[in-house]
Amino acid sequence: MILLLAPTAEIQYFDLIVKGGWLMFPLFALSIIAAFIFFDRFFYIRGQKRADPAFFEMLNEQVKAGKIEAAIALCRSTNSSESRILMKGLLNLGTPIRDIHEQMEMEGRLEVYKYEGNTYFLGVIAGVAPMLGFIGTISGVIKIFYNISLADNISISLISGGLYEKLITSGVGLSIGILAYVAYHYLNSKINRLVHDWEYRSVRFIDLINIRPL
DSSP, X not given: OOOXXXXXXXXXXXXXXXXXXXXXXXXXXXXXXXXHHHHHHHHHHHHSOOOOHHHHHHHHHHHHTTOHHHHXXXXXXXXXXXXXXXXXXXXXXXXXXXXXXXXXHHHHHHHHHHHHTTXXXXXXXXXXXXXXXXXXHHHHHHHHHHHHHHSSSOOHHHHHHHHHHHHHHHHHHHHHHHHHHHHHHHHHHHHHHHHHHHHHHHHHHHHHHHHSOO
């Protein structure tokens, strides 16, 4: 006996998105905002100038030789995050080591704020988008069961036909949330690596001025 299977209808993704309801509009807006924040911070971090090893070698030599003004001029001309943090320490030479370290930490925080920008909102979107999707699904399910209560008979098509449409918002919300979550932690990992480099250079600088009497 040969069983003939009915051909499956091809899914039109645009139609599915339209059937998701009005909550698709805020979800679509959140996806645009998340994409803008990610690419804005990604290209900002990528475009920032980094100090090369030759800069640190020259700076160490000038500090050891007591050429503080030349070291400050070198930091100013390099104009990178590392050089601005180290220049803060050079400008506060003559004060206690603790004060120098605190001033460099404050400058480092300012640099971190510049890099982070609005990445915080990526974390917010990662949490809000799935919840919006669930709200759309739950409200849709409530409507389905309300219609069932008004119907004379219950059929699978009555339930599944509306349910799969309401699950669209959950799928879209979860997708946006996952992408925003990954983007948020990716940017944070890049910033954390930079911060670790700054901390290493700051510690080496403190060791240098602590050994040499200025």
